[in-house]
Amino acid sequence: MSFNPTDAAFEGIRLARRHPRSILIWSVLMLVFSLGSSLLMLSGFAPLFAELETIDPSTDPEAAMAIMGQLIPFYLIATPAFIVFFGIFYTAVYRAVLRPADKAWGHLRLGGDELRMMGLFVYQMAVWLGLTLAAGVVFGLLVAVGIVSGMGGEGAGTAAAAIAALILYFVFLGVAIWLAVRLSLSQPMTFEKKQIVLFKSWSMTKGRFWPLLGCYLLALVTGLVVSLLGGAISMAMLVAFGEFTDLASMMEPNLTSIQAYLTPGRIAMLVVNSVISTLAYAIFLAPAAAAYRDINGLETGE
DSSP, rough: OOOOHHHHTTHHHOOOOOOOOHHHHHHHHHHHHHHHHHHHEEEEEEIHHHHTTTTTTTTTHHHHHHHHHHHHHHHHHHHHHHHHHHHHHHHHOOOOOOTTTTGGGGGGOOHHHHHHHHHHHHHHHHHHHHHHHHHHHHHHHHHHHHHHHHTTOOHHHHHHHHHHHHHHHHHHHHHHHHHHHHTHHHHHHHHHHOOSSSTTTHHTTTHHHHHHHHHHHHHHHHHHHHHHHHHHHHHHHHHHHHHHOOOOHSSSSOOOHHHHHSSSHHHHHHHHHHHHHHHHHHHHHHHHHHHHHHHHTTOOOO
């Protein structure tokens, strides 16, 4: 069956209108996760991240690696927490679209559906990491060729290698977008089929690349508009509490202590951002589930 890209793109907006209680519950969950992430940063890792931003890895790789080594405990905690949180969150959005009648607890659960989504995340990260490493090897070879050519006095060879690397970058970017769209139905399919799938999305998206890409771009623009609105409201919150000085202070809060970070204005901003982030994620995620539903002619009972 076919699907309407425009209708699918606005599924997140319709979801928020049909299930405002779920949006509210997800926003609370997002707020708790944001606070937890901030507290993890404040537990001693913020100075390391600040120091890392002042170091140029290309000129001082040893210092950069030393700080990265000290940040290993942070990533050992943050990465599993990220996978668990978003595994639950993504599944709740897909449940709201594909099983809307199952709306107790704001469509939130912690069971097989969520565990399979977490497993799919790990699978996807492994695939993308492999592709990124492969691309890095190719870029490294081109840089090496350019350096060798330059050492031999062949400036044209160096320039050619640089141009080839730039072209290859855009080729890889195009391939990455193409793969992302072709595999974009794997998450709602994993939820609906109750088994971890990734490449089975390939056959379903065959011949539908451009409609799906248009759908996702329209959803992306809508989500960005919502995010910009949220940014404006957050700025207004800081102004209302007399805590806004400039954009830098808004984007880079004081992480020296819990008291310095959790000011009244920052707390209000976190609450607003949690609601806006939840809406934005719903707008970004729901179109794939709607496209999967319509392509397969699924009856959702709503």
